[in-house]
Amino acid sequence: MTTLSLTGRVPELPDSFTPSYRAGRGTPLVLLHGATMSWRAWRPVLPFLVGRHDVFVPTLVGHRGGPSLAPDARPGVDAIVDVLCEQLDEAGIETAHLAGNSLGGWVALELARRGRARSVIGFSPAGAWRTRRDLERLVWLFRTARAGLGNPRLGPLVRNGALQRLGLTRVASHPGRIPAEDVREMIADMVGCDVFERMFGGEHDGRGLAPFDVAHCPVHIAWALRDRVISYRRFGRPMRELIPGAQFSMLPGVGHLPMYDDPRLVARTILELTSSVDAANQVEPPLRPARRSRRRSA
Numbered sequence: 554m555t556t557l558s559l560t561g562r563v564p565e566l567p568d569s570f571t572p573s574y575r576a577g578r579g580t581p582l583v584l585l586h587g588a589t590m591s592w593r594a595w596r597p598v599l600p601f602l603v604g605r606h607d608v609f610v611p612t613l614v615g616h617r618g619g620p621s622l623a624p625d626a627r628p629g630v631d632a633i634v635d636v637l638c639e640q641l642d643e644a645g646i647e648t649a650h651l652a653g654n655s656l657g658g659w660v661a662l663e664l665a666r667r668g669r670a671r672s673v674i675g676f677s678p679a680g681a682w683r684t685r686r687d688l689e690r691l692v693w694l695f696r697t698a699r700a701g702l703g704n705p706r707l708g709p710l711v712r713n714g715a716l717q718r719l720g721l722t723r724v725a726s727h728p729g730r731i732p733a734e735d736v737r738e739m740i741a742d743m744v745g746c747d748v749f750e751r752m753f754g755g756e757h758d759g760r761g762l763a764p765f766d767v768a769h770c771p772v773h774i775a776w777a778l779r780d781r782v783i784s785y786r787r788f789g790r791p792m793r794e795l796i797p798g799a800q801f802s803m804l805p806g807v808g809h810l811p812m813y814d815d816p817r818l819v820a821r822t823i824l825e826l827t828s829s830v831d832a833a834n835q836v837e838p839p840l841r842p843a844r845r846s847r848r849r850s851a
Contacts, residue, residue: 572618573611573640577603580671580831581649582823583641584610585657587810588679588752589695589743591618593735594654598812601820606650606827611640613660615748617741628751629760630656630680634663641669650827655679655783655809658774659762662796665769672830674773674823676804676811677783680762681792688761692753694723694782699743726779726808735813765796772799773826775811782809 574592582602586594592610602608612619614636615628626632637660641649650672653661658678665673682688721728721736731739743749765772774796776789783789785803793801804822807814 572620573609573644574599575607575609575644577606577608579606580827581646582606582608582827583646583649583651583661584608585637585651585653585660586610586613586616587655587657589616589699589746589749590739591616591742593738593742594810595812596735597816598820598823601817602823605824609641609644609646609649611637611644613637613657615746615752617745617747622748622751628748630659630663633660634667637664638667638669650674650823650830652676652823653678654812662762662765662772665772666765668769670770671834672771672773672826674775674826676775676819676822677777677780677785677789677809678774678792679783679788681795682761682788683791687787691783691788695749695753699746699749723781724809726777726806726814731810731813762792762795765799767796767798771826771830772796773822774799774801775804775822776801777807777809777811777814778803778805779808 584595591612595610613633614620615622620636648669648671651661651670652674654676656679658675659680661673776785804811811819
């Protein structure tokens with residue numbers, strides 16, 4: 554395995570609320586967040602990526618700050634990917650390396666199915682489950698969390714730092730590493746997710762990821778060993794069956810949001826794949842014609 558040096562300047566992040574983020578130079582890399590979140594979930598990893606890639610981080614449709622989902626659109630991953638294709642077109646990105654967490658990992662695979670990926674890396678991606686009960690349990694977790702965060706009577710408790718860290722233990726192995734401002738943003742993202750009821754209510758058809766052919770592009774599935782939301786036992790094993798030929802690995806010491814638990818590990822995992830794919834696809838420079846020697850006239 555190639556050892557990568559992770560250095561680089563910290564990118565300037567916008568002070569105002571924005572629908573996406575873009576910085577860096579190199580081959581395109583698109584980062585996709587999980588359900589009820591926004592592009593800001595990737596902030597801890599950005600300093601290690603913008604020196605190697607043209608990094609584009611959009612907020613998905615229906616999520617706080619992202620495009621609105623059309624009222625007549627059927628909620629689900631297909632609708633998200635439809636709008637995401639438009640977002641990539643507007644950004645001038647035809648194909649890119651795709652890295653997604655949770656829902657973002659599922660979206661990345663579907664985007665690859667449409668021919669928009671150079672490679673895909675999913676961090677505990679959603680989309681696979683063994684039984685309907687596993688899916689219902691996951692939906693219940695999200696609905697319970699949002700019900701509590703959206704209750705105005707619980708506002709003082711939500712703002713309590715100790716209780717915040719306790720609540721974050723489900724999504725992070727090291728909740729103390731999440732800055733207080735980022736915690737407030739996460740809460741605002743979940744409460745302000747316009748598509749939540751349509752995604753986690755009765756409108757969702759319950760379909761998961763269809764079998765994926767790695768002939769589309771190289772795929773690496775990196776599962777958080779301490780994920781308490783989408784555990785490997787319930788969701789990772791069936792994912793492995795759906796993507797035969799993909800590289801699978803377990804990330805030690807991190808939970809469902811590995812970007813906060815260990816941003817260097819996440820960045821290194823991404824760059825190991827993107828660097829190898831870019832090197833393999835590098836076009837050799839054309840050969841220069843041999844220079845003819847000049848003979849001196851007698």
